[in-house]
Amino acid sequence: MMRRHWLLVGACGWVLLVLMFVSKFINFTFRTPDEYRGRDEALNLTFPSVNTAKVQPELLAQKAEMHPSPVSSDSPPEGESPDWEVVTMHRLQLLTSVCRNSSLWDLTHTSMRKFVLDRIFVCDKHKILFCQTPKVGNTQWKKVLIVLNGKFSKVEDIPENMVHDHERNGLPRLSSMSDFEINERLNKYFKFFIVRDPFERLISAFKDKFVQNPRFEPWYKHSIAPAIVRKYRKSHRDANHSVGLHFEDFVRYLGDEPGRQYLDRQFGDHIIHWLTYAELCAPCNISYDVVGHHETLEHDAPYILRAAGISGLVAYPSIPPGITRYNRTKVEGYFSGISKRDVRRLYARYQGDFSLFGYHRPDFLLD
Numbered sequence: 001m002m003r004r005h006w007l008l009v010g011a012c013g014w015v016l017l018v019l020m021f022v023s024k025f026i027n028f029t030f031r032t033p034d035e036y037r038g039r040d041e042a043l044n045l046t047f048p049s050v051n052t053a054k055v056q057p058e059l060l061a062q063k064a065e066m067h068p069s070p071v072s073s074d075s076p077p078e079g080e081s082p083d084w085e086v087v088t089m090h091r092l093q094l095l096t097s098v099c100r101n102s103s104l105w106d107l108t109h110t111s112m113r114k115f116v117l118d119r120i121f122v123c124d125k126h127k128i129l130f131c132q133t134p135k136v137g138n139t140q141w142k143k144v145l146i147v148l149n150g151k152f153s154k155v156e157d158i159p160e161n162m163v164h165d166h167e168r169n170g171l172p173r174l175s176s177m178s179d180f181e182i183n184e185r186l187n188k189y190f191k192f193f194i195v196r197d198p199f200e201r202l203i204s205a206f207k208d209k210f211v212q213n214p215r216f217e218p219w220y221k222h223s224i225a226p227a228i229v230r231k232y233r234k235s236h237r238d239a240n241h242s243v244g245l246h247f248e249d250f251v252r253y254l255g256d257e258p259g260r261q262y263l264d265r266q267f268g269d270h271i272i273h274w275l276t277y278a279e280l281c282a283p284c285n286i287s288y289d290v291v292g293h294h295e296t297l298e299h300d301a302p303y304i305l306r307a308a309g310i311s312g313l314v315a316y317p318s319i320p321p322g323i324t325r326y327n328r329t330k331v332e333g334y335f336s337g338i339s340k341r342d343v344r345r346l347y348a349r350y351q352g353d354f355s356l357f358g359y360h361r362p363d364f365l366l367d
């Protein structure tokens, strides 16, 4: 126990040193639209493509060896369903087959540019990569990784304002590393991310950024919302900006491909809250080991910890029962009154995410 403690302290120092060095060269704060455009340039990287049959059992077994679990694998810990490995494998099989579907190619494949590498957080000590996706409890995962990296000893000890402060929280991004270091990690580390129903996710982003705005990020209400209202509110008599963005305006903006791309260049990094998972994490280009689902997080979280070999070291914070379930009533409520044409355009944009991760087409909104 003592030895592990000192190992942790040592790793902490090391990570801090690296971070201090790295932070001199990078600037994670606001990006101007110009910088956003610059990031379109693909990076010079080589990865084993997703076609390397990542779901073959031998490979899974190899991975398990590379990440030996401190808790032996014979008895899954409490909260974890014993057949979750099978569920995970089926998800990866689906992902692989959708990635191969050429008719969805543009919606599922993403070039490995810096933008994607910015989303991925690194835990070198335990060889883990985590791609951050919004509105799926990723703050909790970041806390877990911060603890693993050694800056804090318990999830509860991390001050809320430290979690997203990447200058100080000891959680480096993959983009801060050299091409060689990036390739090494993408090839060898345990990689995961979490998704949820694409439409429910958009509702959640809309509420969080344009209605409640709990983290006080005024730019959503003061610059992004008015720009969307100006372009997409149907009746200009209705364009009372102080009333704020309606979900309908948001849907029209997201479903209008050229117009959205034009606006997104002005909005900068904030668009991560509504970009597709495919754009954020490049799941057809990086062979992830687990894609967790928010809807089943109470099974996925313990499974991920065990598969990554860290279940004995850290716990995922408890999940209030029922809070992650898909709520059709809520979805219907938000979409009621929005024209089928607009909903279909929205679906067309997120169809890749629906297919890749096995979410059902929401027929009740589209037909």
Ligand SMILES: *[C@@H]1O[C@H](CO)[C@@H](O)[C@H](O)[C@H]1NC(C)=O
Binding pocket: 027, 028, 029, 030, 031, 032
């Ligand atoms: C970070 O970037 C912003 C905007 O690009 C700039 O204003 C700021 O000075 C930069 N900070 C550092 C420490 O480079």
Ligand SMILES: *[C@@H]1O[C@H](CO)[C@@H](O)[C@H](O)[C@H]1NC(C)=O
Binding pocket: 044
């Ligand atoms: C990619 O890397 C190769 C060799 O490492 C180099 O010759 C080439 O110029 C690089 N391309 C870009 C776009 O950086």
Ligand SMILES: *[C@@H]1O[C@H](CO)[C@@H](O)[C@H](O)[C@H]1NC(C)=O
Binding pocket: 047, 048, 049, 050, 109, 110, 111, 112, 284, 285
């Ligand atoms: C990654 O995606 C890009 C964009 O579709 C594609 O051109 C490239 O071949 C892919 N690379 C791999 C290794 O899958």
Ligand SMILES: *[C@@H]1O[C@H](CO)[C@@H](O)[C@H](O)[C@H]1NC(C)=O
Binding pocket: 101, 102, 103, 104, 355
């Ligand atoms: C590819 O995706 C399209 C659109 O979802 C679907 O209709 C088609 O059946 C898929 N093809 C294969 C081979 O799965």
Ligand SMILES: *[C@@H]1O[C@H](CO)[C@@H](O)[C@H](O)[C@H]1NC(C)=O
Binding pocket: 240, 241, 242, 243
């Ligand atoms: C716009 O909405 C605000 C808040 O509801 C209201 O006070 C104001 O009178 C409205 N302005 C117009 C021009 O309708």
Ligand SMILES: *[C@@H]1O[C@H](CO)[C@@H](O)[C@H](O)[C@H]1NC(C)=O
Binding pocket: 322, 327, 329, 330, 333
């Ligand atoms: C689902 O959403 C509706 C409308 O927002 C809400 O009234 C209801 O309590 C929610 N149901 C659950 C189980 O959370």
